[in-house]
Structures are given as structure tokens and as C-alpha cells.
């Protein structure tokens with residue numbers, strides 16, 4: 189039955205057109221088969237509208253806009269369309285037409301086409317295009333081409349109008365003279381294929397089609413599901429989705445397959461621009477994810493935001509860790525520093541050789557003055573007031589440890605807002621890395637704090653439970669050994685300040701204290717001294733001019749002022765003069781220490797130098813009378829000289845408070861002398877060995 193119909197169709201074709209009788213190619217044959225398929229279904233359905241005015245100028249494929257579909261009267265009739273341009277008016281007419289008959293004086297030979305491809309017809313006084321086709325309502329959409337009144341099938345058109353280069357498609361002359369390109373592509377329904385993804389395959393599609401719309405490209409779709417493997421070749425507008433996917437490779441000359449993620453089946457697609465390029469397909473390993481922008485948008489946004497969010501979290505976390513680590517480091521370093529001490533006779537490395545201090549773990553100023561550049565305020569809880577000076581108050585305080593109830597005891601020197609300059613000066617001196625010394629108060633950090641009572645400036649240092657030397661001497665009678673330790677450490681501290689190099693040999697700018705006195709010296713647990721209160725200190729920078737030095741003024745505490753300071757006659761030409769004033773003050777402190785040593789015989793109650801001769805806070809004039817006019821110095825009674833060590837100390841003291849600054853010993857020399865005195869105790873008649881055990885201030889140690 190099918191064979192009969194096929195034969196009938198073939199015969200009909202022979203009579204109805206001038207197509208060669210014998211199909212010239214497989215393409216021809218398939219077209220004829222297509223035709224027969226249609227004729228099996230009876231009369232054709234076509235658009236049927238009279239000539240109606242249109243805006244379609246032929247640039248794009250036009251829609252006839254005809255709303256009427258008719259079943260053609262005779263089975264041999266095909267669908268036809270007529271486009272005219274006359275005096276600027278454009279009309280489209282759609283209808284059924286028997287291709288054996290002329291239409292407006294023209295034979296329509298293209299009726300075997302499945303689409304209505306417009307051909308220009310000669311018609312004086314107007315522009316006339318006509319087309320005919322077989323598919324149902326195929327005269328609804330009109331395609332324009334430059335083919336003028338030529339009889340051909342779709343595949344013939346390719347043959348007849350093949351572009352000279354490999355360039356895409358067939359030219360289409362527009363009624364207004366422009367040329368539009370239409371692609372020539374393989375165009376078959378989904379067909380079974382033996383093609384596998386690891387190979388390159390030919391489509392086996394025998395139909396080549398002029399793509400309907402300009403801009404369309406060739407495409408191929410390879411699918412594999414449980415049932416079979418198919419290949420479909422089509423024309424496709426790449427601006428549109430194809431089975432839910434956009435094809436981005438349409439500029440390619442080859443159809444290179446890319447897998448698209450689909451649930452339940454494997455699908456590969458490709459697109460390309462060369463003529464019939466979808467005839468051969470190539471497989472690659474690239475896989476594209478099927479992104480349904482509408483539904484997957486939140487997912488896509490989330491996924492794309494994950495890396496930056498991840499990075500941001502990592503950065504914040506690292507920063508947090510860094511801050512915690514830094515805080516710990518400060519506390520740990522502090523802990524370590526406060527447990528170490530530099531042995532006076534040890535070789536020193538740059539980092540300062542450290543040893544464990546006495547087994548009572550109080551905080552002692554040791555090998556390093558720290559400078560904390562951390563902007564975060566330390567977790568400090570103020571405890572009791574332990575000292576009140578000219579510019580600031582000193583508190584005992586708790587430096588909390590991160591994790592537990594543990595804390596370190598520290599000293600906090602609080603300057604009120606108005607004393608910024610003093611705080612700044614002392615902070616700057618403390619920040620001098622070369623100041624670090626076991627006989628200089630260990631500095632932790634400086635802070636600016638906003639409190640209820642206004643802005644304050646803090647200096648945080650080691651805390652020494654023995655308090656200052658004046659307080660200590662007032663409360664304690666000391667042994668020769670204590671004297672030797674206190675005096676020796678004091679002189680080493682001053683020598684370090686004055687020195688132009690560190691114990692490690694690094695160059696350093698000498699510093700003068702300018703306010704040395706027993707209340708500015710702290711007593712550490714091992715009964716060594718450390719210097720504090722650097723508010724009046726200056727660097728003896730070689731670049732300082734005489735004017736700079738002169739402007740630094742008469743400073744210090746009158747009771748401890750050297751004669752040349754009292755009369756403001758310091759030799760500004762020589763920076764050593766400033767050191768000499770410190771040496772004078774140090775001599776008075778050494779006298780104070782000696783005055784409380786039981787090696788001198790009867791030890792009187794503590795008295796400051798020039799004790800009862802002057803008021804508690806003598807003025808400069810009163811001190812001038814004593815020190816300059818009367819050349820007065822604290823008394824060294826003969827009884828003191830019976831101890832060999834004390835005798836040497838007293839000689840040293842006398843040389844240090846000489847009226848002539850130049851005649852005074854240097855602080856380095858004093859330190860050396862103390863070093864040499866180490867064993868004088870044993871040689872002495874009177875031993876101080878019955879001395880008390882140094883007090884432990886364990887209440888202040890770390891809990």
C-alpha cells in the first residue's frame with residue numbers, strides 16, 4: 189500500500205512540475221518522499237487572506253499575519269503567498285494554488301518546498317515576490333531569497349546557490365536591495381544514530397535546508413537515554429534556548445559537541461556557522477552545566493558568593509587569631525621577661541642572655557623594656573595607689589591573662605590630661621630599645637585611655653613590691669651585702685644610661701636622668717635597684733646645640749641638685765657635664781644607702797641627704813646655701829670607715845659629690861669599683877652576715 193502511494197506521488201510529481209523524472213540525488217528522493225507523505229493526508233491546510241497591507245519589507249522572514257486557515261479545495265493545490273510593493277504600498281496575499289496553473293502570469297515551480305521561500309518575479313511597475321510550499325500552513329511564514337524564478341527543491345537550492353566560499357548560507361536579496369544571509373544546514377528530525385561520544389560522526393542527514401531566519405546557525409543534538417541514541421540536526425537562532433540551553437559556540441566553523449547536564453539522559457549539543465557544518469559532529473570532554481537562570485538564580489548567586497564569603501571569613505578569622513595570638517604573646521613575653529634576669533657577668537648576645545630570677549616569681553625589671561605597638565588596650569584592673577609624684581600617680585594593678593583568673597601584677601603610672609608632655613617624654617625614653625637593662629624599670633607599654641574623669645595617659649611597667657629605695661631604707665636596716673648589691677646595681681643602672689653603647693656593644697645615645705633620688709629608684713626582690721621616673725630625662729644627642737641644652741633648663745629636685753645645677757652654671761659645651769650632675773645625685777643616694785647599713789656601727793633612723801638641715805621639700809635657694817655657700821655635704825662619720833668595704837664606698841661617694849664636676853668619678857667607674865668590692869665583706873672586721881632574709885612579697889606574685 190505504501191509502495192503504491194509512493195508510486196502515485198512520483199507520477200503526480202512528474203505531471204505537476206518540471207522536476208526531472210528520476211531523482212538526481214538522495215536529497216531529491218527524500219524531498220519527493222516528503223511530498224508523498226503530505227498527499228497521503230488529503231487536501232492541504234493553507235493560509236487564505238486577500239492582499240493585505242503589511243510592514244514586512246522582506247528584511248526578515250515575514251509573518252503573513254493572516255488569521256484564516258483553509259482546507260484547500262483540490263488535493264493538488266499547494267499553499268502560496270504573493271508579496272507586492274507598489275507605489276510604496278506593500279501587501280501580502282495568501283492562498284491555495286494549483287501549481288499546474290499560472291498565478292498572476294507566473295508558474296510556481298517551488299511547490300515541493302516545505303517552506304514558502306519567496307522568489308522574485310518579473311512584473312512591470314511593481315516588485316513582486318511569490319512562493320509556494322507543501323507543509324501545513326507553510327504560507328504563513330514567508331522567507332525571502334535572491335533566487336529569481338528558478339525551479340528547485342530545497343536541496344537543489346543548495347546546489348544551485350552554493351556560496352563560493354565556505355561562508356555560511358545563501359544570500360537573500362531584499363526587496364529594497366539589501367542582502368541578508370541565511371544559513372545552509374542539515375535539517376533532519378531526530379534520527380537513530382550509531383555515533384558514540386568518543387568519536388567524530390557524520391549525521392547521515394540527507395536534507396539540507398536554508399535556515400528560515402537570518403542569524404540562524406546550524407545545530408546538532410545528540411541524546412542518549414535508556415531506549416536509544418539519536419541525533420537531530422536543525423537550524424537554530426542562538427539567541428534562543430534550545431532544550432533549555434543556550435548555545436554559545438555558534439561562531440565556530442565546526443560543530444563541537446559539549447555535554448549539557450540533564451536529568452535522566454545524556455545530551456550533547458553543538459552549533460556552528462559554516463555551511464552544513466552540523467553534518468559532522470565532534471565530541472570533546474568539556475562539560476557545561478545546565479543553568480536554568482530562572483530557577484537556579486539563587487543557587488548560582490549563592491555558589492558564586494561562596495568563595496568571597498569564604499575568603500572574608502578566613503581573613504576575619506585570621507585577624508581574630510592574630511589579635512588573640514598577639515595578646516598572648518605580649519602576656520607571655522611579659523611573663524618570660526619578668527622571669528628572666530641578665531647575669532651581670534654573663535656574655536651577652538643581642539637578645540640579652542637570660543636566667544631565671546630568684547625562685548619567687550615576682551615581676552622584676554630585667555633584660556628588656558618592651559614597646560607594645562598594639563593599639564588594643566591591655567586588660568588591666570587598677571588596684572591600690574602606691575605612689576604619688578609631681579606629674580603622676582602610680583597604681584599597683586592586675587594585668588589579666590586571657591584564659592583564666594590568672595593575672596600578672598604590674599605598675600600603672602597615670603598622668604592626667606594636662607601632663608601629656610611628661611608622659612610623652614617618659615614614654616619616648618622608655619621606648620628607646622637601648623634603654624633595656626636589668627637596672628632600669630621594665631616597661632611594658634604606654635596607653636591613652638578615655639575614662640570617666642577624662643583622658644589619661646598610662647605607662648605600664650613592672651611592679652616592685654619593695655617600693656622605692658627611700659621607702660625601703662626607711663623601713664629596713666641593711667647588710668653590707670645589701671649595700672653592695674643596692675649600690676652596685678644603682679651605679680650599673682646609671683652607667684648604662686650614660687653609656688654610648690649597650691652591654692652587647694651596640695651603639696646607643698647616652699641618656700641623663702636629671703632627677704636621680706632615692707624615691708626614683710625601685711628595689712627589686714633580689715635587693716637590686718632599678719631606675720624609674722624618666723620624665724626629666726634627655727638624650728645626649730651629639731646633634732644637640734648649646735642652645736638646645738641651655739633651654740632644657742634647671743630641672744630636678746633641689747635636695748639632689750649638683751652645685752652647678754643649683755647655680756645654673758652647667759658647662760653646656762660638654763655633654764659630659766650633664767652626666768656629672770647625675771653622678772652628684774647618685775652620690776647622695778649612695779650615702780643614703782650606706783647610712784642604713786649595719787656595717788657602719790650605730791644605724792640612725794632613715795634621713796634623706798641634708799636631712800634635718802633643710803625642710804622636707806627644700807627650695808633651690810635653701811640648697812644653694814648648703815651646697816654652694818657652705819660647701820655642705822651629708823655627714824660621713826668616722827665610724828663608717830672601720831669597714832673596708834664601706835670605706836671604699838665612702839671614698840667613692842666623696843669623689844662623686846666633688847664640687848668640681850670634672851673631678852667627679854664617672855658612673856662607669858663607680859660601677860667598676862662596686863664590682864671590685866665583691867669580696868670585701870670577708871676582709872672586713874665587722875660582718876653584716878647576720879642580716880635579715882630579704883622579704884618575700886608573695887602576695888604580689890602571679891596567682
Ligand code: ADE
Pocket residue numbers: 574575582599629649650651652653655656710720
Ligand atoms: N612606685 C613607683 N613605681 C613603682 C613600681 N613600678 N612598682 C612599685 N612601686 C612603684
